[in-house]
Amino acid sequence: MSDMSVICLKDYKKCGFEVESCELYFELFxxxxxxxxxxxxxxxxxxxxxIKLDSQELELLExxxxxxxxxxxxxxxxxxxxxxxxxxxxxxxxxxNKLYPQNNTELxxxxxxxxxFCTQNEPEGFRRITPYLDRxxxxxxxxxxxxADKERYPVLLGNGNKQSSHDLADGRHEVTWFDPHPKPSYxxxxxxxxxxxxxxxxxxxxxxxVELNIYCDKGAESKCFFAMKSLKDAMIWDExxxxxxxxxxxxxxxxxxxxxxxxxxxxxLNIFNSHYVxxxxxxxxxxxxxxxxxxxxxxxxxxxxxxxxxxCDWFELTLKEGLTVFRDQCFSADLNSQEVQRIExxxxxxxxxxxxxxxxxxxxxxxxxxISINNxxxxxxxxxxxxxxxxxxxxxxxSRFREAMDLYFKTFDGRAVRTGxxxxxxxxxxxxxxxxxxxFKRWYHQSGTPIxxxxxxxxxxxxxxxxxxxxxxxxxxxxxxxxxxxxxxxxIGSDGKEIKEEMLVVSKEExxxxxxxxxxxxxxxxxxxxxxxxxxxxxxxxxxFLMKHDKDSFVKYExxxxxxxxTTEKLMESAELDAEFxxxxxxxLDLDVELSYKALLLELPSxxxxxxxxxVVDFTPIYKAKERLEREIATEFKEKLLDIYxxxxxPKNKELDTVSVGERALKNRALRLLSSLExxxxxxxxxxxxxxxxxxxxxxxxxxxLENITSHxxxxxxxxxxxxxKDDTLVMNKYFSIIAASQREGVLLRVIASQDDxxxxxxxxxxxxxxxxxxxxxxxxxxxxxxxxxxxxADKIIEIDKINAQMASGLASAFKIYNRLNQxxxxxxxxxxxxxxxxxxxxxxxxxxxxxxxx
Ligand code: 0A1
Ligand code: ZN
Numbered sequence: 016m017s018d019m020s021v022i023c024l025k026d027y028k029k030c031g032f033e034v035e036s037c038e039l040y041f042e043l044f045x046x047x048x049x050x051x052x053x054x055x056x057x058x059x060x061x062x063x064x065x066i067k068l069d070s071q072e073l074e075l076l077e078x079x080x081x082x083x084x085x086x087x088x089x090x091x092x093x094x095x096x097x098x099x100x101x102x103x104x105x106x107x108x109x110x111x112n113k114l115y116p117q118n119n120t121e122l123x124x125x126x127x128x129x130x131x132f133c134t135q136n137e138p139e140g141f142r143r144i145t146p147y148l149d150r151x152x153x154x155x156x157x158x159x160x161x162x163a164d165k166e167r168y169p170v171l172l173g174n175g176n177k178q179s180s181h182d183l184a185d186g187r188h189e190v191t192w193f194d195p196h197p198k199p200s201y202x203x204x205x206x207x208x209x210x211x212x213x214x215x216x217x218x219x220x221x222x223x224x225v226e227l228n229i230y231c232d233k234g235a236e237s238k239c240f241f242a243m244k245s246l247k248d249a250m251i252w253d254e255x256x257x258x259x260x261x262x263x264x265x266x267x268x269x270x271x272x273x274x275x276x277x278x279x280x281x282x283x284l285n286i287f288n289s290h291y292v293x294x295x296x297x298x299x300x301x302x303x304x305x306x307x308x309x310x311x312x313x314x315x316x317x318x319x320x321x322x323x324x325x326x327c328d329w330f331e332l333t334l335k336e337g338l339t340v341f342r343d344q345c346f347s348a349d350l351n352s353q354e355v356q357r358i359e360x361x362x363x364x365x366x367x368x369x370x371x372x373x374x375x376x377x378x379x380x381x382x383x384x385x386i387s388i389n390n391x392x393x394x395x396x397x398x399x400x401x402x403x404x405x406x407x408x409x410x411x412x413x414s415r416f417r418e419a420m421d422l423y424f425k426t427f428d429g430r431a432v433r434t435g436x437x438x439x440x441x442x443x444x445x446x447x448x449x450x451x452x453x454x455f456k457r458w459y460h461q462s463g464t465p466i467x468x469x470x471x472x473x474x475x476x477x478x479x480x481x482x483x484x485x486x487x488x489x490x491x492x493x494x495x496x497x498x499x500x501x502x503x504x505x506x507i508g509s510d511g512k513e514i515k516e517e518m519l520v521v522s523k524e525e526x527x528x529x530x531x532x533x534x535x536x537x538x539x540x541x542x543x544x545x546x547x548x549x550x551x552x553x554x555x556x557x558x559x560f561l562m563k564h565d566k567d568s569f570v571k572y573e574x575x576x577x578x579x580x581x582t583t584e585k586l587m588e589s590a591e592l593d594a595e596f597x598x599x600x601x602x603x604l605d606l607d608v609e610l611s612y613k614a615l616l617l618e619l620p621s622x623x624x625x626x627x628x629x630x631v632v633d634f635t636p637i638y639k640a641k642e643r644l645e646r647e648i649a650t651e652f653k654e655k656l657l658d659i660y661x662x663x664x665x666p667k668n669k670e671l672d673t674v675s676v677g678e679r680a681l682k683n684r685a686l687r688l689l690s691s692l693e694x695x696x697x698x699x700x701x702x703x704x705x706x707x708x709x710x711x712x713x714x715x716x717x718x719x720x721l722e723n724i725t726s727h728x729x730x731x732x733x734x735x736x737x738x739x740x741k742d743d744t745l746v747m748n749k750y751f752s753i754i755a756a757s758q759r760e761g762v763l764l765r766v767i768a769s770q771d772d773x774x775x776x777x778x779x780x781x782x783x784x785x786x787x788x789x790x791x792x793x794x795x796x797x798x799x800x801x802x803x804x805x806x807x808x809a810d811k812i813i814e815i816d817k818i819n820a821q822m823a824s825g826l827a828s829a830f831k832i833y834n835r836l837n838q839x840x841x842x843x844x845x846x847x848x849x850x851x852x853x854x855x856x857x858x859x860x861x862x863x864x865x866x867x868x869x870x
Contacts, residue, residue, distance in 0.1 A: 018095065019859055024330040024383045030148055031060035034155040039145065041125075043132055043163040043207055048116055048125060049076070052145040053109045054155075058102070066108070069142035069149035070097040071124075079109040097146035110146050119143075120778050120818045128271035129232070131208035132168070133286055135279060138329055138388045141200035152327045152431040154197040161205055162189040168207040170230060174198070174282045176264045194282055196262065197429060199325055204281035206269045211236040215243050217250050219260045225250075231270040231293060238293040241304060242268065242311050249312035252346050257420055259319045268292065268311070272744060273779050275821050276392065277310050280317035287314070290745055290781060296669040298746050300712040301676045308350065313343040319424065327431045329388045333380040333459075334434045336392075337400020341408070344401060352673065354568035355611045361545045361569070364402065366623050367394035369464055369550075373627065374831040375867045377462040377490050381434060386863040389821050395462070402548040403458045407441055409501040409518065409546055410450045419444040434459055454499040454522055461495045463487035466550045467502075467521070473536035478506065480528045480539070482521060490867075497524045500547035503567075505540035506530060511564035516543070543567040556581075559599045562616075572616055575603060579644070580620045580628065586640035592647050600648060604655050610663070610677025614684040619645060622794050626832070633837045634794045645691035653689065660685040660700065666707040683716040690720045702728045705735075715749055723758050747774045748785040755789035762796045763803055777815060780822050787811045791829035798836070802843035805830075809847035812861060813854050820858030827851070827864040834868075845869070 033056070040051040056066065075092050078085045080099065090099045099108065119126035124143025125134050134140065142149040159173035165188040171180075175194025182188045211233040217225045227246060229239040246268070253259040268285045270292035278287040291310040294303055320342060321335035348356035371377060371394055380400045382391055408416045423440035442452045466485040471478065484497045499522045506514040514537055519528050530537075538557050542549070544567065558578035565571045582596040603616045625637045649656065663682035668675050686704070689697045698721065705717035718736055721729040733753070740746035754765050766786060769775055775782055787808065791797050797804040808826060816823035833844050851857070852865045 019386055019862055021384050021386055022388070024328075024381070027328050027330075029059075030150065030153055031058065031063035032066055032148060032153075033057050033059055034148060034153055036158070037147075037155045038158045039160070039203075041159070041161045041205060043161065043168065046115075046117065048114045048132075049111065050114060050145045051109065051111045052147070053107060054147075055107055056102075056105070058104045061104075064102070065098050065100045066102050067096050067098045068146035069095065069139070070146040071095055071139075071142045073097070073143070073146065074113040075146075076111040076113055077109075078111075079107075081106050082109075095142075112145060114144065121821070122273055122275050122780070122819060123821070125205070126273070128273035130167070131206065131210065131269075131271055132163075133206045133208075133269065133271050134204045134281075135275065135286065136203050136281070137201040137279060138332075139201075141203055144203075147200050149200050150328065151199040151201060151325050154199050154325070154429075154431060156195065156197050157203060158191065158193050159203075159205060160189055160191045161207055162187055163207050167209060170206070170208055170210045170212070172204075172206040172230070172267055172269065172284055174202070174204055174284050176283075194263075196282060196323070198282050198322060199431065202280070202282045202322055202325075204279070204284045204286055206230070206267075206284065206286065209233065210269070213239045213243060215247070217247055217261070217266075219250075220254045221260060223260075225261050225263070226265040228265065229268045229270070229292065231289065232272075235270070235289075235293050238295050238298070239270070241294050242292045242307050245308040245311040246315060248308070248350060249315040249346060252312070252349065253316060253319070253342075256345070256349075257319070257342075257417070257424075259424070261318065262323075266315075268314075272781070275780050275819070278314050280314040280321055282318075282322050285314045287311075288781065290748070293745060296671070296710050298711055298740070298743060300710075300715060301671065301679060303711070304671060305347065305351070309343050309347045312346045313339055316342045316346070323429065324424070324427045325431045327433050329385075329391070330381055330383070331433050332388075332391060333396045333400035333403075334432070334437055336397045337380060337402075337404050338437070340397050340401035341404040344405075352609060352611060354572075354609070355615065357544060357569055358572050358612075358615050360398075360401075364394070364398045364548060365627075366621065368398045368548075369627060370623065370832065371395055372399070372462060372464045373487075373835070375490055375834060375870055376828065376831050376864065379458075379460050379462045381459040383460070387820075387824070387858075387860040389860050390824055390863050399548060406458070406500055406547060407450075407455075409503070410455075410520070411441065411445060415444050416441075451499055451522065454497075457496055457498055458500075461486070461498070462489055463495065464548065464550055465498050466552055467542075469539075469541060469551060469553045471536075471539055473533070476531060476533050478530040478533050478537055480504070480519075480530075481525070482527070483525045484521065484523070486524075497522065498547075498549075500549065502541070503543035503546040505543055505565070505567060505570070506533070506537035507540060507560075507564055508537060509535060511560075513566055518546070521547075538564070540565045540567055540570045542570070542573075544569050545573075559595055559602075562599050563602060568612065572612075575599070575616050576618075576620055576624070580624060583620060583625060583637075583640045583644050584628070586643050587636045592644070597648070597651055601652060601655070604652060604659070610674065610681045612677075614677070614680035617681075617684050617688070619648075619688075626794070626835075629835070631837050632832065632835045632840075634798050638795060642691065645688060649688050649691045653692070656685040656689050660689070664704065666704065666713065667709055669709045679710065679712050683713070686716065686720060690724055693724045698725050698728055702732065705732045711746070711749075715753070719753050719756075722753050726759070729759075741774055744774065744779070744782070748781050751775070751782065751785040752789045755786050756793050758793075758795055762790070762793065763799070763807060766790050767807065778818055780819065783811075783815060783822055784825075787815075787826060788829075791826060797829065798840055800839065802847070805843050805847045809851050812851050813857075816854070816858050816861050820860040823858065824860035824864045827861050827868075830865070830868050 035055040038053040042049040116125045116127050123135050123140040141147055161171040171190040173192030175192050178191045178193045180190040210230040212228050212230045213236050215227045263283045270287050270289040272289050274288035278291050291307050316339050320338045326334050344360050419441045468483040470481040486495045502519045502521050505516045508514050538560050558574040561574035582593050626632050660682045663678040701717045701720040704713055718732050721732050791808050812823050812826050848865050
């Protein structure tokens with residue numbers, strides 16, 4: 016069994032050594048790789064006699080200390096460490112070891128994605144390459160030489176700038192890269208392959224030329240142009256918005272098919288899941304393009320927030336991730352639509368982070384312990400982390416925030432620091448001491464989503480807001496303290512005119528705010544722009560009014576969502592459909608606003624958001640009510656929806672400008688709403704759209720609509736889709752997802768059968784996520800009353816855990832809503848998870864998730 020020990024934040028100890036430089040020599044062969052690692056090391060703590068390096072599953076060949084070969088009495092290799100005894104104050108340590116990247120299915124360390132050698136070292140992959148002080152506070156200067164067969168691997172890439180290259184005997188060649196910027200080992204990377212490339216250049220603000228390359232499988236070059244444009248947009252944005260320039264001669268990006276996550280910010284050599292690089296209108300949806308733009312930017316922004324200034328230990332992960340997500344969200348908002356971006360970000364936060372925060376897996380953005388750090392690349396650390404930064408931005412204001420960021424970069428450049436250091440920079444610029452940073456810090460150490468109960472009253476021209484914060488207990492039932500946050504509110508007159516907007520600062524468990532000199536009781540617009548990541552509970556809601564009159568685009572959306580949520584909940588108790596809701600929906604249908612925004616206003620609440628509001632979750636009534644609401648809306652507004660569809664359906668338009676994207680979003684929203692009628696007319700519309708549209712956006716929506724309403728046309732379209740795209744794995748992910756998310760009967764059997772499809776490969780994370788991962792989010796069938804969905808996913812966890820533990824623990828987290836479910840579903844899950852956790856040699860990743868759920 017793996018080591019299940021718990022690592023704690025409080026146990027951090029500075030390392031007794033530093034690595035001044037690290038020279039790596041990689042000899043790549045088809046069956047194995049030889050790594051020679053030469054480090055110049057200094058002792059910082061005279062008490063340290065022996066040096067203990069991290070090392071995982073390594074085959075040691077030779078060890079030299081100051082050029083003297085050591086015999087095996089001078090060192091010791093264990094499963095997870097390598098120790099050299101009695102080392103002097105300064106020494107050179109050379110270690111030669113052997114690896115088998117071809118057999119590496121965990122996709123950590125050095126591995127093969129198809130025929131490409133590549134690496135993934137964050138957080139602890141480097142120890143699978145060579146023994147090292149594999150912790151982020153050990154920063155060193157790396158030189159990398161790669162030697163390989165020139166015909167098979169003409170492209171050899173490393174971090175930093177290329178220093179030299181030359182041909183060797185036997186058709187081999189070698190390339191040396193030097194990275195002048197000291198960095199932790201998690202940012203180290205190499206790539207070797209026979210790759211296609213597109214190249215460009217960027218001139219920085221200080222007139223330095225940077226070579227830009229995007230590498231991919233040969234033949235896919237034409238799908239890299241959008242990524243290249245996004246990279247250049249990100250480079251300009253970071254210069255203009257934060258004064259940050261790029262700092263090497265070259266910026267390389269490599270797209271690979273087998274990758275555990277989205278992408279990785281290795282210094283000067285980003286490695287990407289090909290999903291976030293490759294796109295053209297025929298094969299990628301508008302959402303895919305947006306994803307590429309934001310992930311390319313995210314990795315680029317890490318060059319300053321992550322690489323130049325990194326984390327002291329992994330408990331500080333949000334220091335780089337929360338901040339970088341905030342930066343990429345602002346970038347996407349600046350380039351596209353502020354209002355749509357904010358809503359999409361909040362939607363994502365609620366679907367993923369709020370659910371996590373209400374589960375046994377809840378943790379603060381700065382966790383205090385972990386078994387496997389791989390499990391903490393979570394929505395909480397990333398997305399809630401970004402919300403915390405956003406609150407600081409709101410509290411300080413744009414220019415003060417920028418001043419604080421400048422100070423942060425100036426003070427900590429080249430160092431591994433803590434969130435406390437970041438907050439210090441923020442507090443330094445707050446000359447007037449407007450922000451209570453001591454209390455604000457609770458966001459870093461407390462978990463759970465606070466609920467704000469709101470009551471209001473009006474008397475003699477004075478409007479009073481009474482607020483009460485309900486802060487959930489920690490997972491272990493320890494009580495938590497009230498949070499400190501900005502709450503943007505607006506007051507609106509009954510004529511619909513804005514009276515005032517104010518940013519309140521909420522800090523107490525209970526407090527009141529008064530607004531004087533008002534003629535009548537105003538309408539309240541609360542948490543504008545979602546200024547704090549909280550849940551608002553109001554006694555009386557004025558949704559219809561706010562949907563009409565609020566100038567805040569977020570609250571307008573929020574009101575439409577909340578109105579629909581409450582209406583659906585009433586339908587669960589089989590009440591009549593609220594006529595005022597229908598009126599408001601009709602009002603939005605006629606609104607003349609930006610089209611993508613309108614599509615969001617017309618979106619009905621997800622199953623997840625309905626589920627989150629139930630005390631004891633039973634999915635059947637949720638589904639029934641949602642389906643009924645959709646049908647009633649489609650019946651009532653059929654003609655209007657058809658008009659919208661006809662007006663905006665432009666099958667030959669494949670442009671990516673705001674209007675074209677908006678038209679597709681809106682008319683596809685209309686089509687989806689109409690699909691609940693399951694009529695011949697709608698089937699014909701969808702089938703025609705499937706056949707005639709030039710974009711993947713239109714094709715997948717049509718395919719999904721057909722799949723869910725008719726086996727005949729659905730089957731025809733699905734077969735056609737398969738034939739058209741079976742050679743393109745990225746597109747086949749969509750095919751598997753449509754099957755796995757289907758609401759039609761017999762889904763589980765189809766998912767099981769899909770595993771035998773020649774395109775499917777359980778070693779490729781994207782495919783596993785598309786089939787098994789999407790099935791585990793198909794609430795109707797994953798939570799089937801006979802337990803079949805749970806049994807299937809549990810089996811897959813056991814099977815995939817042996818291949819790729821990170822993938823398996825990702826799947827396991829689908830069970831995190833366990834404690835919210837009704838007794839029948841709980842019993843079924845318990846049985847399955849007990850079986851998984853008792854599996855022989857289960858990984859610590861999966862063990863950690865399941866043990867938390869079962870606790
Ligand atoms: N730092 C990357 C995320 C990442 C984390 C872990 C990985 O493999 C185990 C891969 C990527 C980012 O934030 O983009
Ligand atoms: Zn990141």
